Amino acid sequence: MRQRLAINRLRDKAPLTGEIIDDFVARHGSPIIEAERATFLFRGEAEEVWVRHRVVGLPDPLPMKRLPRTDLWAATTDLPAGSRVEYQLETRRGESYERFNDPLNDFVAHSPMGSSSVCAATGYEIPSWALPDPEARPGEIVPETMRSKALRREQETWVYLPARFSRLARYPLLIVHDGGDYLQFAAMKTVLDNLIHRLDIPPLVAVFVPPKDRLKEYPNHAPHARFIARELVPLLGERLPLVEDPSGRCLMGSSFGGVASVSTAVRYPGVFGSLLIQSASLVFTDIGQDHGGGPYFDPVVKFVNKYRARPTRPVERIFMSCGVYEPLITPNRSMVSVFREAGITVRYVEARDGHNWDDWRDRLHDGLSWVFPGPQKYVYE
Incomplete structure (x- = not known):
């Protein structure tokens, strides 16, 4: 039986205080890798938030959902073992769109086009x-x-x-x-x-x-x-x-x-x-x-x-x-x-x-x- 995801266990806690969310984010960071699932997190005020990537087969942008009455957003997707995915986050506040690296993730890749956050699945390591x-x-x-x-x-x-x-x-x-x-x-x-x-x-x-x-x-x-x-x-x-x-x-x-x-x-x-x-x-x-x-x-x-x-x-x-x-x-x-x-x-x-x-x-x-x-x-x- 598959264990419930950490983000779903967090949803069970009520009320979700800022202190509980602080502890959750500090403990897990982003993304959260659990078996062959990845959960991306964002914390902040926005009208919409997405995960932007270039992975064929996944929706791009991948929409994130806000946990009710909090400033925590999350999106979960399949991520097979050994995978490595580069991504950024995008927010919309009114007519203003902003795209940036994941502030909860220190794993960053560089290229002539700039930098991106890296999501490393179970089993991936830099050789x-x-x-x-x-x-x-x-x-x-x-x-x-x-x-x-x-x-x-x-x-x-x-x-x-x-x-x-x-x-x-x-x-x-x-x-x-x-x-x-x-x-x-x-x-x-x-x-x-x-x-x-x-x-x-x-x-x-x-x-x-x-x-x-x-x-x-x-x-x-x-x-x-x-x-x-x-x-x-x-x-x-x-x-x-x-x-x-x-x-x-x-x-x-x-x-x-x-x-x-x-x-x-x-x-x-x-x-x-x-x-x-x-x-x-x-x-x-x-x-x-x-x-x-x-x-x-x-x-x-x-x-x-x-x-x-x-x-x-x-x-x-x-x-x-x-x-x-x-x-x-x-x-x-x-x-x-x-x-x-x-x-x-x-x-x-x-x-x-x-x-x-x-x-x-x-x-x-x-x-x-x-x-x-x-x-x-x-x-x-």
Whole structure:
């Protein structure tokens, strides 16, 4: 028999004094996780209160209800074990709407768009390898700028060199779209330091590349692809001791960066041996052109539709991940079979999370350790 929820036990107490509510909120905080249910709380005067989120399958906004004759609001929803949900609260007072992070929740996630509160279900924890480890030798981030003829501008990058970097060795190469965001919001330097220290991946060189206009450059943009494949890769090969075989090169990205990774590989087959794409915006239409994504997705849909009609094998292996709570789960699931039918080896991972940087961080161990197996694969001179 399922135990009654804490919020329902609170409703049984009469009268609900401010002192009782103070004690309840101090004891439980928000959200309250009970088995596979989550109860969100808000305390304050308002005419309406909602939980705002981006979880496919749940009402958005999720309305909260005020406990009678109190200033406490609550909303309860299902939340399967292992889930992680980012959300905010929204209030209406007259014609004034305000949206903000949950003041009763200290667990916050950050992104280029700002911050959000985090609801972590039973069983979710930040992976230990994503947290600083004092025993892991730190690698070095070196800023580099190069002149790109393809992009007609100076292009900055950040080069990660592993601890004990030696020019007598040969290193696999990882090129990362949205490089600055991966470093800032997905703790990727810490992740690389830890995974190398734990021997889960070999020492490697990672190059973090930020876009100037990602909505233009990332959806199948010829100058961007030419910069990556014909300028950046050769230049890195001249400056650094890298594995020369394509099997030692991986191109990665999330969302639009995932599209950029796939389209670059398709334009320049054989340059990279593998791709690591996370929540890739591989939107397509089976009929017509009404994809519902807005004009920025037009070149994406055109590219993906063309690729689905005639799939090619530009790389040997693709690691894909996607959150089951995001709208992109359907096209990502569909593209798995398309890639496999083209002869590409695909490892596909889903998580009970959404379209966000913490989800992409949490999948890095699976992705990097599959793309770059342990150090024994690589021969050092």
